[in-house]
Amino acid sequence: MSAGGVDDGAPVIAVHGLTKRFGGRTVVDAVDLSVGRGRICGFLGPNGSGKTTTLRMICGLLIPDGGEGRVLGFDMLRERAAIKARVGYMTQKFGLFADLTIAENLEFFARVHGLDRRRERVAEALERLGLATRGQQLAGSLSGGWKQRLALAACVLHEPEILLLDEPTAGVDPQARREFWDQIHALAAQGMTVLVSTHYMDEAERCHEIAYIAYGRMLARGTIDEVIAGSRLHALQGEGRLDDGRGADRLAAEIEGRPGVAMAAPFGTAIHVCGPDAADLRAAVAPWADRIDWREVQPSLEDVFIHLMRGAQDNSVVVSP
Ligand SMILES: Nc1ncnc2c1ncn2[C@@H]1O[C@H](COP(=O)(O)OP(=O)(O)OP(=O)(O)O)[C@@H](O)[C@H]1O
Numbered sequence: 169m170s171a172g173g174v175d176d177g178a179p180v181i182a183v184h185g186l187t188k189r190f191g192g193r194t195v196v197d198a199v200d201l202s203v204g205r206g207r208i209c210g211f212l213g214p215n216g217s218g219k220t221t222t223l224r225m226i227c228g229l230l231i232p233d234g235g236e237g238r239v240l241g242f243d244m245l246r247e248r249a250a251i252k253a254r255v256g257y258m259t260q261k262f263g264l265f266a267d268l269t270i271a272e273n274l275e276f277f278a279r280v281h282g283l284d285r286r287r288e289r290v291a292e293a294l295e296r297l298g299l300a301t302r303g304q305q306l307a308g309s310l311s312g313g314w315k316q317r318l319a320l321a322a323c324v325l326h327e328p329e330i331l332l333l334d335e336p337t338a339g340v341d342p343q344a345r346r347e348f349w350d351q352i353h354a355l356a357a358q359g360m361t362v363l364v365s366t367h368y369m370d371e372a373e374r375c376h377e378i379a380y381i382a383y384g385r386m387l388a389r390g391t392i393d394e395v396i397a398g399s400r401l402h403a404l405q406g407e408g409r410l411d412d413g414r415g416a417d418r419l420a421a422e423i424e425g426r427p428g429v430a431m432a433a434p435f436g437t438a439i440h441v442c443g444p445d446a447a448d449l450r451a452a453v454a455p456w457a458d459r460i461d462w463r464e465v466q467p468s469l470e471d472v473f474i475h476l477m478r479g480a481q482d483n484s485v486v487v488s489p
Contacts, residue, residue, distance in 0.1 A: 180205045180330060180361045181226060183237030183244065188221050188230065196221050197384035198235065203363060203377075205329075208356050210375035211365040214477055218384045219365040220260065223332045226363065228252040240329055256328035260335050262319040266308025270299055273307050274322055281326040293321045313344020320351060324360070331355060333364040337371065349374050369470050380473060382480035388472070396472055401430065402449050403442040403467040408460035419456070426452040430475050442471045 179202040188196040196218040203209045211219050224230040226239055228248035236243075242250045264273050274293050278286040294300045297317055307318060316336055324331065333352070337345040349371065356362055356376075364375070372378050378395055380388040388395045416434035423441055424432040428448025432441045439460070443449040446464075453462050 178241075179203055180240050181209075181237075181363065183226065183235060183239070185235035186222060186225055186232050186237065187234030188218070188225060189233050195384050196225070196232075199381065199384075199386045201226075201379060201386070201389070203361055205361050206356050206359045207376045208352060208362040208364065208374070210372045210378040211363060211381065212367070212372055212378055212473060213381040214383075217381050219381060220334055222381070223257070223334055223363065223365065226251075227255040227257045227330075227332050229257070253326075254329050256323035256326070256331045258319055258323045258331070258333045258336055260338070262323070262336075264307045264315060264319055264322070266306065268307060269304050270294070270307050270310070270318060271303035273318065274325060277322040277325050283326055289325055293325060297321050311344070313340050313347065316340055316344070316348055317351065320348065324355065329359075329361065331360050331362045331364075333362065335365050335367065337366070337368070345371070369468070369473075372469055378469075380476055382477050385480065387476045387480060392469060396467055396469065399467065399472040399475060400444055401442050401467040401471055401475060402444070402446040403440065403465050403471060404449055404453060404462045405435075405465045406439040406441065406453065406456070406460040406462045407437070423453060423456075428452045430478075431471060440465075440468075440471070442467050442475070 181201060181203040183202070184200050186196055186199040186201070187194065199222055211223070213219055221230065225232045226244070228244065228251040232245070236245065238244060239251045240254050244251065265276065268276065271290055271294065274290040275286060278289055283289060294303050299318070307315065310318060320336065337348050340348065345368070352362055352364065353374070364371070366372060373392060377389070377391050379386060380395070388398060390398065416437055416439050420432040420434045420439050423429055423439065428443045428445055429441055429452045430443045432439060441449060441453060443452070450462070453460070
């Protein structure tokens, strides 16, 4: 299809080999990504790994140095204006006007997008937000969670088909984050495709699928179960007598140094250990088997991400001659 629109079942975001360089440094390196309509894809990875840069290329704000792709059926290199008009993008420091009212902020964004029926749209957005009676309140007086919800409402006023959210809930309390995510799910249920970057594991778990990027390279993609299975990690949880002068934290440090152990970390009074081979892992904890009960558990998403990140760091070390 040449000028927009996607066939039923075709991904609405389909990019291949996406590459971006800044000053000779490759910060996004041949990234492939495909996301279907109505799906929520979580974008995870260490700071500075290229998540924001990738989001900005997908919404047409940055021109890639390499790669190609289609967003909503539009060519991401040649039809950027069409893409921009159909995407909502909530940046990390999304700017609301603190000294304008909630309603005035929404009206502003309605004007930016050149929307018709502005008053009705703003009234509808206020109703959806549960702020119908507080439209005249200054945006600056809202709590962090409400500010983010207002920002989200501003980003979807023009009824985009894709929503890109860059760490939308950083620093927001758990209750407000949960409500924010309920809204994201409601939008996805209406057919909105969402790509959201986050550092929170609980948020990753609320996504239909995740993509993990480290140092510009895409290291894992799929559903949570697929990503965990693909890591080929095994994990043991140890509980028992840990209080004989060596607490869980000290014991974890000791276990982490043993062969076959990729990571060991205290979790309250328990120890969580993981590694690539089940038998080696059992052997590594055997010296403590008499007083700690080790049981096999599924590796957590956090285990997988830390493992991937450490592997990527190792690969990125350049040894000068
Ligand atoms: N306009 C720019 N000019 C030069 N370097 C840039 C520019 N934008 C981003 N970078 C660099 O590119 C790398 C990737 O940055 P990016 O913001 O995409 O990462 P990120 O994964 O979103 O990070 P975070 O999780 O901290 O938001 C970083 O090293 C950053 O400093």
